[in-house]
Amino acid sequence: MHTTVTFKGQLPLVGVNAKGQKTRFDATMDFSGPAKYATPMDTVLEALGACSMMDIIAIIKKMRKELTLLQADLEAERAEEHPKVFTSIHIRYRMKSLDGSLADLEKAAGLSMEKYCSVAAMLRGSGCNITWSTELA
Structure with a gap:
């Protein structure tokens, strides 16, 4: 199995698995406002x-x-x-x-x-x- 998770300066993080399927990860943090995706x-x-x-x-x-x-x-x-x-x-x-x-x-x-x-x-x-x-x- 392989996956890559990337942060591009703001949330959400985006995970991409070997099949190209994406998962978004979020959190409530001071710089990002309210979470839009699951933690x-x-x-x-x-x-x-x-x-x-x-x-x-x-x-x-x-x-x-x-x-x-x-x-x-x-x-x-x-x-x-x-x-x-x-x-x-x-x-x-x-x-x-x-x-x-x-x-x-x-x-x-x-x-x-x-x-x-x-x-x-x-x-x-x-x-x-x-x-x-x-x-x-």
Whole structure:
């Protein structure tokens, strides 16, 4: 993997990956005014949700179930001292499916969080406690 992040005198920072896809990063800083884009820590939290959802979608599809909605709401706590790493994250998964059950979602979420999600593994490696719950929409 490769990416480049560039600062051109003002925010946002622009990241460009090897495929040419761009991500903008912002922060509230005295010289830039209010943030228009997500902060790097926002994107880490979003990446956790997206990474685990990709796993869940694949697992549910392998179960031959049809997903019409999958949503992850993430709540995080951060350390008060620098570096202000995530100390705990709770993910609430909500699924809507014509033929999938809560048990299907619970199994898929468990597999993602305990085995497949690389973002979750990295965050746990830093000492972050990650919990999750599931519900049908």
